[in-house]
Amino acid sequence: MQTAEIHRRWLDFFEKRGHTVVPSASLVSDDPSLMFTVAGMVPFVPYLSGMVPAPYPRATSVQKCIRTNDIEEVGKTPRHGTFFQMCGNFSFGDYFKADAIRFAWELLTTSEADGGLGFEAKDLWVTVYEEDEEAIALWREHSTLPDERIQRLGKDTNYWSTGQPGPAGPCSEIFFDMGPEHGIDGGPATDDDRYVEIWNLVFMQYQVADVKSKTDFTILGELPKKNIDTGMGLERVAFIKQGVANMYEIDQVRPVLDRAAAVAGKMYGADHADDVRLRIIADHVRSGLMLISDGVTPSNEGRGYILRRLLRRVVLQMRLMGVMGASFAELFPVSRDAMQGAYPVVAQDFDHISKVAYAEEKTFLRTLASGIQILQTAVAAATDAHTAVAGDTAFLLHDTHGFPIELTLEIAADAGVSVDEQVFVSLMQEQRDRAKADAKAKKGQRADLSVYKELRGLGETVFTGYTELTHESRVLGIVVDGVPAQEAHEGQIAEIVLAETSLWAEAGGQDSDQGLIVGDGFEAEVLDVQKAVPGLIVHTVKVLVGTVAVDARAETHVDADYRRGATQAHSGTHIVHAALRQVLGEGAHQAGSYNKSGYLRLDFTHSEALSNDTKSEIEEISNLAIRANHEVVTREMPIAEAKALGAMALFGEKYGDRVRMVDIGGPWSRELCAGTHVANSAEIGLISLVSETSVGSANRRIESLVGMDAFRNFAAERAIVQQLTSGLKVPRAELITRVQDLGAQLKAAEKRVASMEAEKLAARVPELLAKAEEVGASRTVLADLGRVGSADDLRTLAMQLRERLSAEAGVVVLAGTIAGGDGPDKPVVLAATTPLAREAGVKAGDIAKLGAKVLGGGGGGKPDLAQGGGTDVSKIGEALAEIRRSLAG
Structure with missing residues (x-):
């Protein structure tokens, strides 16, 4: 039985029994305490808790969910997935335990021919809360289960609560027995993988308080309205009904696994490590597809970080199987085809989804390339010193460059060195602790929604x-x-x-x-x-x-002035969006916005920076639309009617059955929007694009000033131009040429000064050579040159001195002070060694590190030439003295 068919049968069964069919909510949860929709009941929490009156007495849904707290288990167990679908039926003070148990047993055991799921009663077990005699009696009444397959368990497994004061109650779980070849006898009480939980019935009947833990709380009494919240795992039922070993092999996931195997030249089932990798790929590609379809884009924080992590784990797993180049173009279309039967939106929006995914893959492949260079340097140093790659280096690669620890371990192992994993794990834990503390602090700042x-x-x-x-x-x-x-x-x-x-x-x-x-x-x-x-x-x-x-x-x-400015900015956002699509094509979707009086910000899907000409064209089209004085019309209507009229539903936004449609110039700009707007486009006044930047691998951001704020911006720029033309004594038309000429003259002057400084330094070669002394086994030049133009000047001089000492064991150590611009001056140290010095064990990199340490900074480089720097100019003499002592020893 295909997954989409199980989906259909579920909704059909409960609709026939008086349940309102509720479409899946977005993966992006409305609950401010949740990053994602993590369970089927999340969209119904306001009704289950009594926070908001339920619009229907009973409901059913198949809800999209994302959980990543067990991400490390994905691919290793039969049923851990980051994206999953939860079938649920809910009662808001309507029916209770008897009907919930009866419905569950009927749907599970009714034959496939009669519209049920066709499970055999002999394969099913149930667990109940040990004190819930009512539920035990109802299972005996409505099922054919023998008493030994109705097991009593404690609060830790069969009692549900939010972990906060509020509604709670016992639950009853239904398990499928995979058979004796999969584990031990004894039922779900054994906690053996042989018994797969497929459905949980929560009987929300009590009000609890003084919650100390999952099992330690006070029951205040029964709720005035008892609720039912159930959840059946669609993927779990699918892998059982399809006769496959795990959720990664069902019809909505397996095609991606097979395609990944083909791209990597692997055979699924031949190698355990590769099998785990292929399952991770199949799961994460599907999760990425669904997250992007709900408006999430990769970023370094929040939901975007989770998406970025999922996509990058796919790249990593492909790389670990030998695929070094891009593979998303092979994998994502396969996932689209597998999921579009249940979620047509993934096909409708695939142009956007694929651009986001492919751009993120391209970015990460570049990150991997730069990370590998850093790691190779660390591996070479570890090899020379016969030590492990430092744990803080591994953490830096992971935290700053997004370089996975698995790849660090593999590359290091290939080179014959280990990685100090203990330090890496310690640093990771410190980071998690900080994140938890921050989350706890933020949570503490929010009022209890109750x-x-x-x-x-x-x-x-x-x-x-x-x-x-x-x-x-x-x-x-x-x-x-x-x-x-x-x-x-x-x-x-x-x-x-x-x-x-x-x-x-x-x-x-x-x-x-x-x-x-x-x-x-x-x-x-x-x-x-x-x-x-x-x-x-x-x-x-x-x-x-x-x-x-x-x-x-x-x-x-x-505040009338503020509202006027806000409506100007909001209507301006619609106009800029329409202009963007006119210039860049329909692939440029709005991906977020913010507007307030005098200002608008619009994020949109596009992978390349806009040229100055393109930005000017968008700005001109926007202001022409303002000048055209288009009527702005708002209408309320059913969402299906609005979409039929071509209204844009903005990517990732949520809409009800009735929507508000805003037209500007008729179909030129037609969007679903609940905000406030001007009556005519001319009321916007003026739009001035002030910036266009990247906010992600496939997302750009335009910022504009609107109305009087735009006028004031133009006026300020005009004043600057007037000051320049007056100061330079040129007409406005010649201003650009005059500034360019001045820039060229300044560059030429700087070049002449640099040349003179270099010549001045080069003239000191004989003087410095004359002061060379025997230090240890080397003839050594040690000198503080005072203020120098740049580190490049020191490097050139050090190489000239080294060349003059090339026939012997020679060491050159030069220090100097570089002007810090607006900040303090910076010390720098350059070290160079001849071949005979290196044969004697003297390495420039060690010298630079030693000097830089005294200067309060860091340094390093190759054995023949290296550089270090710091923050304390006053320590230059001390640094040279320390280097002298080291060379002498």
């Missing part, structure tokens, strides 16, 4: 700001320092929830409004406006005058 539960239960906040800037409302609730309060007093920072508001809450790239909330005897400045939970707008304010109380009448006042 404080908004009661407020959200009063209804959804109504936004009236599309049509008015002032609105009279009522204070529904106040939160001070994360705790509900009845009042907020003068000078306090508080969060205020109103029944209605004309103040825009930050969303869709548009920053929140500025303004005031005023009432009888109080006035509060609005510092921020956010949607704390879906449907609830929270105003962070500073109370300027008086006291704000719950139930008080309150009037919201939007």
Whole structure:
């Protein structure tokens, strides 16, 4: 049975039993405490917790999920995957244990011919919480399981909670027995891999508090509404129904594995190490495909870092199998074809997905090349010294250059040296500890979302700001320092929830409004406006005058100038996006935006920097659209109708069944957008592109000033031009030529000065040779030359001196001071050795390191020529003395 067919049967089964079919939410979770959607229940948490009233009594979904906490186990076990799909059925105070158990048994054991999954009862086991007599009785009633295959387990395995005060309850897990050839008898209680968990039924029935651990908490009582949350692992059921050994061999994953094997010239099943690599590749390519399809792009932090790590692990595994070049163009189309049956969007957006993935692979291959050079130098040094490659070097390669430790170990082993893994592991742990501490600190700064539960239960906040800037409302609730309060007093920072508001809450790239909330005897400045939970707008304010109380009448006042600027910038973002696509083609998708009064920032998919001509063209098209005074029309409609009209759904954004469509110039710019906008494009005033930069391997960023801010920018540039033309006494038309001429003259003068400095230094060769002395076994020149033009001048002089000493064991050590520009002067030391000196064991690299250490810096190089530097000019004499002592010894 194909994976997509299991998917279809699940939704069909529960839809026929009164469940609303809910499409999968994005992998990018709305929950601010989660990076990704990590379980099928995540999108339903507001309903399960009672935070938000459920829009339906029962629901079902097949949810896309990403988990990377067990990434090191991927490929090694039959069922660890980073991307997986969780089939779930949910009840929000509707049915409870009896129906949940009955539905599960019916779907699993009904024959395939009758629409079920066709499991044999003899292959199934269940576990229940040891004290849940009700669940045990219901399994006996609704299934044909014998008592010995209904096993009682403790809280550590069969009791569910969030780990925080709130809803919790016992759970019942369903397992498939793979057979005696896969392990020992005894059922799931043995915790043997023979028994594969395929479904978990959570009976959310209690309110818990004083949570100390997973098994140590206080049950306060039963919830007023008992909920059902279940999850069936689609991949696990698929590999059982398809008769394969693991999830990597199912129909949605195996094609990538086979293609990777073919590219690498390997045979799956022939070598355990290669099999693990091929499974990692198949899993991570699919995960990358799905993450990019939901709008994630590679970066060095957050979600983007996780995606980058997955993609780079694919490159690494391919490299470890001998594939040194690019392979994503072979692998990603295969994953697209395997997944598009369940998720058509991966085919529709594959042009974007492939550009992002291929660009990241290209970038990492360059990173690998530079990392290998650094590692080869470290390996050579370790070989010479008969030591291991330093652990801090391995960590630097991993942390700064993205160079995987596995590749470091392999290259070092090929050269016959080891790596100090103990130090590497220690440094990695320190980094993890810092990250955990930072995450804990950030978590501690967030208010407990449960404080908004009661407020959200009063209804959804109504936004009236599309049509008015002032609105009279009522204070529904106040939160001070994360705790509900009845009042907020003068000078306090508080969060205020109103029944209605004309103040825009930050969303869709548009920053929140500025303004005031005023009432009888109080006035509060609005510092921020956010949607704390879906449907609830929270105003962070500073109370300027008086006291704000719950139930008080309150009037919201939007700062009209700020709103005007914000709408100009938001509409300007749409116009720049349309201009980008007109110039660069439809492959240029918006990949994020931010706009506020006077400023807009637009991220878009494109792999190359824009030329000056291209930027000018985009700017001109944008301003021509403003001059054309296009009408800006907003309409609400079903999402299917909007898409049929050609409206762009921005990449990675989430939309409901009804959407707001914004037209500028009709179909020229037609996007789904909930933000505030101007009435006509001429109201935007002016757009001035001020920068275009890279923000990732396949993403660029345009920043623009808008309206009066754009005008002021042009005015400031005009003033600069006027000052230059006046100071240089040239007409504006000749200004560029005059500046270029001055630059050329300055460069020529600098070249003449450098030549004179070099000649001056070269003239000192006889003098320095005359002062050469016997130090140890070498004739040695040791000299502090004072201020020099550059390290290159010292290097040239050192090589000239070495040439004059080439017939004997000669050592040249020159030090000097280089001007530090705006900062302090910097000391530098150059060392050069002749062949006979090197035969005697004197190496320039060792000399440079020794001198640099005294100078407070670092250095090194080849045995014949090396350089070091530092920060303390006053230590030059001490450094030369230390080098003299070393050479003498």
